[in-house]
Amino acid sequence: MENFTFYNSTEIIFGKGEVNRAGEKTADYGKKVLLVTGGGSVKRIGLYDRVMNAFENADLEVFELTGIEPNPRISKVREGVDICLEKEIDIVIAVGGGSVIDTAKAVAAGVCFDGDPWEMFTMEGEPDEAIPVGVVLTLAATGSEMNGNAVISNLETEQKLAIHTPACLPVFSILDPVNTYTVPKEHTVYGIIDIAAHVFEQYFSHTESTPIQDSWAEGIIKTLIKESEVVLENPEDYNSRANIMLAGTMAINGLLSIGKDDDWASHAIEHELSAIYDIPHGGGLAILFPNWMKYVLSEGTDKFVQYAVNVFNIDTKGKSDQEIALAGIEKTREWFNSMGAPARLADYDIGEDKLEEMAAKAVSRGPLGSYKVLEKEDVLEIYRMSL
Amino acid sequence: MENFTFYNSTEIIFGKGEVNRAGEKTADYGKKVLLVTGGGSVKRIGLYDRVMNAFENADLEVFELTGIEPNPRISKVREGVDICLEKEIDIVIAVGGGSVIDTAKAVAAGVCFDGDPWEMFTMEGEPDEAIPVGVVLTLAATGSEMNGNAVISNLETEQKLAIHTPACLPVFSILDPVNTYTVPKEHTVYGIIDIAAHVFEQYFSHTESTPIQDSWAEGIIKTLIKESEVVLENPEDYNSRANIMLAGTMAINGLLSIGKDDDWASHAIEHELSAIYDIPHGGGLAILFPNWMKYVLSEGTDKFVQYAVNVFNIDTKGKSDQEIALAGIEKTREWFNSMGAPARLADYDIGEDKLEEMAAKAVSRGPLGSYKVLEKEDVLEIYRMSL
CATH class of the missing domain: 3.40.50.1970 (Rossmann fold)
Incomplete structure (x- = not known):
């Protein structure tokens, strides 16, 4: 720590x-x-x-x-x-x-x-x-x-x-x-994805020995997965709305990142997308985050294996660390999809034309992130993976 | 909640x-x-x-x-x-x-x-x-x-x-x-048990739908179990001391009990023991808490099943809820024992003679706890289970 x-x-x-x-x-x-x-x-x-x-x-x-x-x-x-x-x-x-x-x-x-x-x-x-x-x-x-x-x-x-x-x-x-009972389904989903993204930005870190912070992050993600299913079925389920609201508050009040490096590259990458195409922040994060996860996996699979096992109970038998990690990322995508979130830039009719421009703007104040430090070419590749 | x-x-x-x-x-x-x-x-x-x-x-x-x-x-x-x-x-x-x-x-x-x-x-x-x-x-x-x-x-x-x-x-x-490197082994152990007890007092609750609070409590207990083994082997392991210190602070700063009933009966029961026999608080808690768990199990096994599974990975196959719950409580006792904590009042040469007096004093301001509301006879029974 x-x-x-x-x-x-x-x-x-x-x-x-x-x-x-x-x-x-x-x-x-x-x-x-x-x-x-x-x-x-x-x-x-x-x-x-x-x-x-x-x-x-x-x-x-x-x-x-x-x-x-x-x-x-x-x-x-x-x-x-x-x-x-x-x-x-x-x-x-x-x-x-x-x-x-x-x-x-x-x-x-x-x-x-x-x-x-x-x-x-x-x-x-x-x-x-x-x-x-x-x-x-x-x-x-x-x-x-x-x-x-x-x-x-x-x-x-x-x-x-x-x-x-x-x-x-x-x-x-x-x-x-x-x-929050009357928040439309779409915005409820974007909110949940935004909260999950805040947790991911702090969870995926190379800092060693942060078991309390990690278990708290995993607890919030597991709660979001469970409650998202309930709330989309019944928008007036009090406990479900309450747990999502508490998750949102606890996800970014400083607790989850104590004693560890955090990342925030995905937020910066999404920010350029929202700025140019005026798409919802949560929608952009849904598209980008699983691709960020895949892209940075080269820097170490341990945390992603932990995520796959602790959050999604991925069966590890006979699988390599890389396979376990990818299974967890795939589950994340499936969860986002199950809520009706967009999965590709094409879902917003966004093509290749401005990717270069956005990548350049994203790193205009310097490289992004800490799990893997991202230069312009890295950001461009994450956009391309998202097309 | x-x-x-x-x-x-x-x-x-x-x-x-x-x-x-x-x-x-x-x-x-x-x-x-x-x-x-x-x-x-x-x-x-x-x-x-x-x-x-x-x-x-x-x-x-x-x-x-x-x-x-x-x-x-x-x-x-x-x-x-x-x-x-x-x-x-x-x-x-x-x-x-x-x-x-x-x-x-x-x-x-x-x-x-x-x-x-x-x-x-x-x-x-x-x-x-x-x-x-x-x-x-x-x-x-x-x-x-x-x-x-x-x-x-x-x-x-x-x-x-x-x-x-x-x-x-x-x-x-x-x-x-x-x-905390130089804290003697005995007091390191009492501290860990005190922290665990603070978590238990807030975790075992009948309030429904508190998944975030519960996962945070479980995360702290799992961290204590893991780090207690490390620190007793190497008292100068920085990360281990750091995680135990963070656990102690987070266990009783108000976060774990938000939105739920907490209990605190075991602390009150231990208090009488320390007051009369001048034994360490952590030692008294080590003896009493697993017996409190067994005693209040009659009020509902759900939370104890959750504890057994999420904290100790108890295999549930072919077991009744009661058996799963008891297995989790047994694991708690084993953990305390493995650290060299006392398990019975006899370990402090405490016999039956003052149990009645202590039970009466413990409830002198009214019945204790919330998971099961304890009257004098209940407290006396928990003392007797601990002889």
């Missing part, structure tokens, strides 16, 4: 009906609230009204920043910062999924930042101050509800950049699985 | 050499430090000097409270509070194991408490304020380095009581596995 530091101060408030506590929890941090939301879905499911009721019961004064879209924009962050400064906002509350939460975090840090908010993303170092952020989660996927990361896009500069700072850890996150 | 809240703000600084950061981390909270230590072992292993050096490099003014013993006393807490008030201490640093850490926490809360520190333990409710506490850990066992619990004894009233408050969460804990 390698040396590490771990710090995560977000309070998780989990379970049916806990949204009603949004008012009292928010009031701990002041009277003036900026409520950040996305499109109409929080209104359609009645969540908006419940949150507003809770705020009213706690005598809070509410201002709003709404219309946050997937791949949230810096323009919305600027708008939020302006409201916060003008109205002297005490706390920013995100009601939504990753995009809404990331916007709220960037706004909260932007309020304390001396300069245009986009500079927080382009400067050396990380912002180290923010006003408090609270979350009411509506989608199990990005895990933004329990980490200090925020990813924001700038349409003018065509950049999508991230900040990672303890200052942006939500002070509380309310996770009510019932709020 | 049941509703839950989870909050744990302790920063974990883990790994070889991290003790050198004790000065800078402490200086974040002020200039005046109360250093709390136990007997001579921190001096013998050179840790005291390294911490003092780190403090000196950070220009800290250090006052000391030393001589903390196992089952730490309220008299020492009072002494510490007096020093803090007189010297206007900014932060309390514990260098030691559970007793030292618990004392430091009680001192830190006592400074902010209006009244004699013992009243914090006897009053309704929990203290909600404390000055900061930092930790340099020397023993993998109690998990006090990442929770808000402190257990203190009062010799005058013959009470041993606990507080549990987020106010007592250490602001940082430095965990260097090398500092």
